[in-house]
Amino acid sequence: MKKIALVTGATSGFGKACAEKYSANGYDVIITGRRKDRLDKIQSDLEKNFSNKVLALCFDVQDKKQVFDAFEDLPKEWRAIHVLVNNAGLAAGRDLFDQASLDDWETMINTNVKGLLYVSRAVMPFVIAAKGHIVNMGSVAGKEVYERGSVYCGTKHAVDAISLGMRIDLLSHQVRVTAIHPGAADTEFSLVRFKGDKAQADKVYEGYEALTAENVADVIFYCTSLPPHVCINDLVITPTAQATALYFYKDKV
Numbered sequence: 001m002k003k004i005a006l007v008t009g010a011t012s013g014f015g016k017a018c019a020e021k022y023s024a025n026g027y028d029v030i031i032t033g034r035r036k037d038r039l040d041k042i043q044s045d046l047e048k049n050f051s052n053k054v055l056a057l058c059f060d061v062q063d064k065k066q067v068f069d070a071f072e073d074l075p076k077e078w079r080a081i082h083v084l085v086n087n088a089g090l091a092a093g094r095d096l097f098d099q100a101s102l103d104d105w106e107t108m109i110n111t112n113v114k115g116l117l118y119v120s121r122a123v124m125p126f127v128i129a130a131k132g133h134i135v136n137m138g139s140v141a142g143k144e145v146y147e148r149g150s151v152y153c154g155t156k157h158a159v160d161a162i163s164l165g166m167r168i169d170l171l172s173h174q175v176r177v178t179a180i181h182p183g184a185a186d187t188e189f190s191l192v193r194f195k196g197d198k199a200q201a202d203k204v205y206e207g208y209e210a211l212t213a214e215n216v217a218d219v220i221f222y223c224t225s226l227p228p229h230v231c232i233n234d235l236v237i238t239p240t241a242q243a244t245a246l247y248f249y250k251d252k253v
Contacts, residue, residue, distance in 0.1 A: 002052065004130075005224075006030040006081050008061060008119055009088030011038035013187035014137060017217035018085050023050040025221065030078060032057045032070075032088070032119075061088045061115030062107075071122040081126040083224050086116045087137045089159075091152040091193040105151045112155035116162065128173045133224045133231075136163045138181040140236060140245040156181075160234075167233060176231040178223045183238030183245070185211035207250030208241035 005022040009015040010031035019031050023046045031046075033039045036058045043056040055078055059066035089112040092104035116136060127134060141149060142156030163179035170177060190201035216237060223232045241249045 001080070002026060002028045003082040004028050004030065004078060004080055005083040005085065006032070006123065007085045007087055008032045008115070010042060011035045013087075013189065013213050014182070014185070014216050014220075015085070015087040016042060017213035018087060018220055019046060019054075021214075021217040021221045022083065023052050023054070025225075026052065027083070028053040028055075028078075030055045030057060030081070032059060032061070034058070034060045061119055062110040064114075064118050067115075067118040068122050071119075071126075074126075079126045080130045081123055082130045082132045083135065084120065084123060084127055084132065085135045085137070085220060086119060088115050088119075089137055089155075091141075091149070091189065093195070094148045094193060096148055097150050100151065108152055108155050112152075113158045113162075116159060120166070127175055128170070131174045131228070133176040133178065134166060134170075135178045135180060135220050135224065136166075138163070138179045140181055140183045140238065140242075142179075142181055143236065144245050146245050163234070167231075174228070176224075176228075178220075178232050179234050180216065180220055180223070181234070181236040182211060182216050183236070183242045184208075184248075185213065185216060187213050208248060209239055211237065211239050 005027045007015050007018045010019045011033035019029050023029050031039060031042060031054060039056045039058055043054045046054045057070045059070050061067060092107050093101055136159050138159045139156040141153040142160040145153040160179055163177055167177040186205045190204045191198060194200045219237055
């Protein structure tokens with residue numbers, strides 16, 4: 001029987017790259033996302049390019065009922081979840097605290113924190129039964145706080161703490177928990193953060209070589225490919241040009 005990987009937020013960026021990486025390495029894959037057209041396209045591409053099965057589940061991780069309904073109805077042949085990649089997440093806005101949008105705050109909290117919790121709790125019986133591996137997508141923003149990012153940083157600090165709590169609570173089940181904290185990666189992240197302003201989003205990546213989604217997917221796959229008695233608990237990955245969330249070496253542009 002093939003192993004199964006569940007990847008949330010699989011319609012772009014890290015999630016899409018993870019779905020491709022696990023598919024290419026012989027896993028059957030459950031992909032989730034809000035954008036059904038993209039989800040269907042990715043499912044079709046994966047099935048065509050790799051000899052594996054793909055199950056697409058369209059729901060919003062912010063919606064507790066949608067999440068639990070999706071996994072309560074999960075076919076039995078898809079329930080042995082060996083890897084859960086909690087990737088769904090986003091940053092919304094880059095504003096000073098007193099000027100920030102409450103809607104942006106709620107979207108980030110509901111997606112990055114509550115969504116991760118809902119999915120994890122809904123599939124936990126399946127992961128425990130498989131003695132699986134949970135990967136939670138954090139950020140360098142979960143290691144330090146920077147100006148105009150207070151709530152986003154807060155949500156990723158929460159992911160860091162939740163990952164540690166999971167690791168402690170799931171010890172007796174032999175479930176591994178890894179928190180991955182990427183730095184600057186050239187994905188849709190900044191385009192979403194700046195609400196479609198491509199010129200502003202592109203400036204984030206000028207003057208240096210950022211990570212790619214595939215770089216991060218490679219690291220995630222490596223972490224989950226180690227022997228069962230080995231767990232990389234916490235890993236920060238940045239481009240060589242980035243030392244912290246704030247410090248970069250950029251060529252003159």
